[in-house]
Amino acid sequence: TQLLEQSPQFLSIQEGENLTVYCNSSSVFSSLQWYRQEPGEGPVLLVTVVTGGEVKKLKRLTFQFGDARKDSSLHITAAQPGDTGLYLCAGLFSGTYKYIFGTGTRLKVLA
Amino acid sequence: DAGVTQSPTHLIKTRGQQVTLRCSPKSGHDTVSWYQQALGQGPQFIFQYYEEEERQRGNFPDRFSGHQFPNYSSELNVNALLLGDSALYLCASSYSPRDTEAFFGQGTRLTVV
Numbered sequence: 564t565q566l567l568e569q570s571p572q573f574l575s576i577q578e579g580e581n582l583t584v585y586c587n588s589s590s591v592f593s594s595l596q597w598y599r600q601e602p603g604e605g606p607v608l609l610v611t612v613v614t615g616g617e618v619k620k621l622k623r624l625t626f627q628f629g630d631a632r633k634d635s636s637l638h639i640t641a642a643q644p645g646d647t648g649l650y651l652c653a654g655l656f657s658g659t660y661k662y663i664f665g666t667g668t669r670l671k672v673l674a
Numbered sequence: 675d676a677g678v679t680q681s682p683t684h685l686i687k688t689r690g691q692q693v694t695l696r697c698s699p700k701s702g703h704d705t706v707s708w709y710q711q712a713l714g715q716g717p718q719f720i721f722q723y724y725e726e727e728e729r730q731r732g733n734f735p736d737r738f739s740g741h742q743f744p745n746y747s748s749e750l751n752v753n754a755l756l757l758g759d760s761a762l763y764l765c766a767s768s769y770s771p772r773d774t775e776a777f778f779g780q781g782t783r784l785t786v787v
Contacts, residue, residue: 567716594774605678605764605778606717613774651716655774661707661730662776664716 567654567665575671576642584637584668586652591632593657600649600667609637642672676701678767678779686785687755695750695782699767706748707776708740709764717764723748724771752784760786 570585586595594613598606610619612628612635619626623646625638639646649669653662679698687693699706705724709717719732723742737753746767752759762783766776 569716596775598778603762603780603783605680605766605780608775608777611774653716659730661719661722661732663719664709667716 567652567663569650569652569665569668571668572666573669573671575673578643578672578674579641580672582639582642582670584639584650584670585634586636586654586665587634588654589633590654590656592635592654593632594655595628595632595635596653596655596662597626597635597637598651598653600651606651639670642670644672644674646670647672678703678765678777680763680765680779680782682782683780684783684785686787689755689757689786691755692751692753693755693784695752695763695765695784697748697750697765697767697779699746699748699765700777703767703769703777704746705768705771705773706742706746707766707768708748708750709766710734710759711762711764711781713761720750722771729771755786757786760784 596611597609600606610626615630615632617628623640649667651667652665681696707722708720711717721731726742739751742748762781764781765779768776
């Protein structure tokens with residue numbers, strides 16, 4: 564069974580702090596995506612990473628794909644209340660065309 | 675561009691009933707996938723439709739079925755509803771089954787009582 568584990572599950576921090584969210588699997592991904600989801604809404608795609616070791620930046624968000632393509636991280640610098648939400652990673656495993664989602668990290672940034 | 679649209683947004687059904695949820699993909703997209711997201715969980719893949727056929731399926735019983743129309747829109751049908759079917763049902767569309775980027779609708783919140 565292909566599983567994605569995200570950590571931490573919950574995170575509550577003060578505005579201005581930095582944080583890192585992790586997404587891990589024992590299997591190799593052909594690609595991986597990060598989404599943010601707000602209550603009552605569908606997930607919104609933030610980034611797709613495909614190449615091992617790849618780093619992508621989206622304003623204060625930095626996404627890294629592990630060299631072996633089994634893990635990924637999302638780092639947020641100087642978090643703001645608008646960053647509050649559920650962060651989901653979703654992996655596409657070689658030989659399949661369906662994304663497997665992690666359980667998510669629920670982030671709350673306090674003003 | 676309207677993006678992915680789903681209807682209805684909310685629905686309440688009684689145990690044992692049947693429900694149909696609808697999805698219109700983003701303009702230019704021909705592949706539609708359906709996901710179930712229980713409260714506090716990540717989305718779980720139900721199935722994917724391309725060229726009006728079910729191409730892949732997750733670990734869901736046969737009570738879950740779907741359809742894709744020539745205009746690429748899709749329906750998700752659930753028969754004999756159980757309380758455990760209560761969830762947010764998400765539709766995602768992409769340019770093709772091999773496309774690495776999927777765009778999600780806002781979901782349909784189904785409550786089974």
